[in-house]
Amino acid sequence: MGAGGIAAAIVDLRLPGDDGLALLRAAPEIAPDVPCIMLTAYASGANTIEAMRLGAFDHLTKPIGRSVLAETLARALRARAANGVDTEMDNAVADPDDTMVSNSEAMRAIFKRIGLVADSDNSVLVLGETGTGKELVAQALHRNSARVQGPFVAVNCAAIPADLLESELFGHVKGAFSGATADRPGRFREADGGTLFLDEIGDMALPTQAKILRVLQERVVTPLGGRHAQAVNLRVVAATHRDLEREVVEGRFRADLLYRLQVITIVLPPLRERHGDIEVLLAHFLHHGGGRSKRLSDAALAALRAHDWRGNVRELRNTVQRAIALSEGDLIEERHLGLATAAGASAASVGATDAAPAGTPSRATGPAAAIGSVDAVAALADGVAAAPGGVAGATGAALGAGSVTSVPLAADVPAIDWDGNLDQAVAQLEAAMLVRALAASDGNRSQAARRLGLSRQQLYRKLAQYGLDV
Numbered sequence: 138m139g140a141g142g143i144a145a146a147i148v149d150l151r152l153p154g155d156d157g158l159a160l161l162r163a164a165p166e167i168a169p170d171v172p173c174i175m176l177t178a179y180a181s182g183a184n185t186i187e188a189m190r191l192g193a194f195d196h197l198t199k200p201i202g203r204s205v206l207a208e209t210l211a212r213a214l215r216a217r218a219a220n221g222v223d224t225e226m227d228n229a230v231a232d233p234d235d236t237m238v239s240n241s242e243a244m245r246a247i248f249k250r251i252g253l254v255a256d257s258d259n260s261v262l263v264l265g266e267t268g269t270g271k272e273l274v275a276q277a278l279h280r281n282s283a284r285v286q287g288p289f290v291a292v293n294c295a296a297i298p299a300d301l302l303e304s305e306l307f308g309h310v311k312g313a314f315s316g317a318t319a320d321r322p323g324r325f326r327e328a329d330g331g332t333l334f335l336d337e338i339g340d341m342a343l344p345t346q347a348k349i350l351r352v353l354q355e356r357v358v359t360p361l362g363g364r365h366a367q368a369v370n371l372r373v374v375a376a377t378h379r380d381l382e383r384e385v386v387e388g389r390f391r392a393d394l395l396y397r398l399q400v401i402t403i404v405l406p407p408l409r410e411r412h413g414d415i416e417v418l419l420a421h422f423l424h425h426g427g428g429r430s431k432r433l434s435d436a437a438l439a440a441l442r443a444h445d446w447r448g449n450v451r452e453l454r455n456t457v458q459r460a461i462a463l464s465e466g467d468l469i470e471e472r473h474l475g476l477a478t479a480a481g482a483s484a485a486s487v488g489a490t491d492a493a494p495a496g497t498p499s500r501a502t503g504p505a506a507a508i509g510s511v512d513a514v515a516a517l518a519d520g521v522a523a524a525p526g527g528v529a530g531a532t533g534a535a536l537g538a539g540s541v542t543s544v545p546l547a548a549d550v551p552a553i554d555w556d557g558n559l560d561q562a563v564a565q566l567e568a569a570m571l572v573r574a575l576a577a578s579d580g581n582r583s584q585a586a587r588r589l590g591l592s593r594q595q596l597y598r599k600l601a602q603y604g605l606d607v
């Protein structure tokens with residue numbers, strides 16, 4: 138089949154026989170320079186990324202308005218007239234795992250961008266609040282790149298103490314420092330041939346940033362104590378929830394590293410700005426969290442829709458998992474969600490210094506655990522979210538200003554479902570212990586970390602993980 142006389146193609150995803158992606162794959166041969174617009178009623182993250190990667194001019198969902206279609210066609214024709222569409226192909230097949238669930242235009246734009254930049258070797262900077270899915274974006278970039286057969290190595294720069302991070306990243310030779318009993322390749326070399334994901338790069342110390350910059354510029358790594366630089370071939374994806382421009386202004390982040398990283402930037406919107414996603418994510422986590430047979434009551438759904446999701450998708454996932462565990466029958470009701478009341482939530486989210494307004498209702502019935510410290514109040518308000526059973530057991534934490542500090546008792550530890558999901562039970566216990574340690578330390582995080590036998594970084598990481606870091 139030739140393409141004589143075709144100026145642009147609108148290709149449906151579901152076609153009899155081979156699908157639209159197969160046609161896209163073949164397009165450079167049969168219809169070079171013809172811009173192809175993918176149109177489907179079955180848009181998913183995976184097929185959007187793949188279509189863009191294969192050189193689709195755009196990826197649209199049905200039903201589609203005439204004006205959008207006309208505007209897209211006009212753009213395609215203009216682009217063709219200006220230059221033609223350069224579609225470089227390979228034989229990679231679409232990744233069947235659609236790990237990123239979404240039903241919002243904002244995320245579709247992200248999927249398109251991932252598809253467009255996945256094959257390049259430029260560094261990518263992924264920005265977004267905690268829990269928005271930055272690591273999933275990094276994984277999708279890797280899976281959809283030519284490096285897919287290579288390793289994907291993730292390093293959380295905030296979770297590793299500054300003095301150990303360099304050896305973690307660049308490796309060391311035996312005897313480089315006391316304790317270096319053997320050579321260690323380091324994460325850069327482990328990621329050779331693949332992708333290195335540097336999470337929380339905004340938390341990295343300045344001297345380490347300088348070394349990262351050198352690796353990006355020169356593509357060589359010198360292990361600590363080593364004399365020879367070793368070549369590495371990898372792509373770096375970095376992420377942070379921090380405002381790096383501000384970090385640069387305040388002298389905590391190197392401008393030259395920022396310029397190098399932000400060649401390609403992907404900014405993930407917070408969940409509260411993509412309401413179309415809440416329901417599909419709920420369905421996804423119900424399905425994958427063992428709650429397939431469970432459904433949400435109308436009031437529960439309304440509460441979930443109205444919640445502001447400061448902890449983004451992670452908070453939503455934790456909320457669903459907890460509700461699955463706490464609901465006895467098939468119906469998940471509002472009380473199983475453990476969402477903070479509006480008053481409690483806003484007091485917590487602005488980090489109010491004087492706790493919630495007097496008379497803030499306690500969230501549940503039962504014995505009240507009154508926590509006086511500001512941090513602990515904030516932690517509890519949001520964290521109940523995360524301190525699931527913690528609160529199932531602790532029930533009724535009264536968030537009153539000036540209330541008497543009392544440390545939740547052992548009875549507050551969640552009722553573990555011994556036959557349930559292990560990760561979930563561990564998470565419940567961890568979150569409950571964090572809340573308890575913070576309360577016992579009057580909100581002093583260093584003290585809480587010591588109590589728990591954690592470093593401060595580990596504690597911060599866990600607080601963020603459970604949405605307790607308000």
Ligand SMILES: Nc1ncnc2c1ncn2[C@@H]1O[C@H](COP(=O)(O)OP(=O)(O)OP(=O)(O)O)[C@@H](O)[C@H]1O
Nearest residue numbers: 236237238266267268269270271272273378450451
């Ligand atoms: N679109 C999505 N579909 C399905 N799951 C998602 C989606 N976005 C995020 N998640 C899930 O939410 C959780 C948090 O995602 P992820 O770790 O990628 O966020 P993050 O932005 O990297 O967070 P942090 O800044 O705290 O490291 C993970 O369990 C992830 O699988």
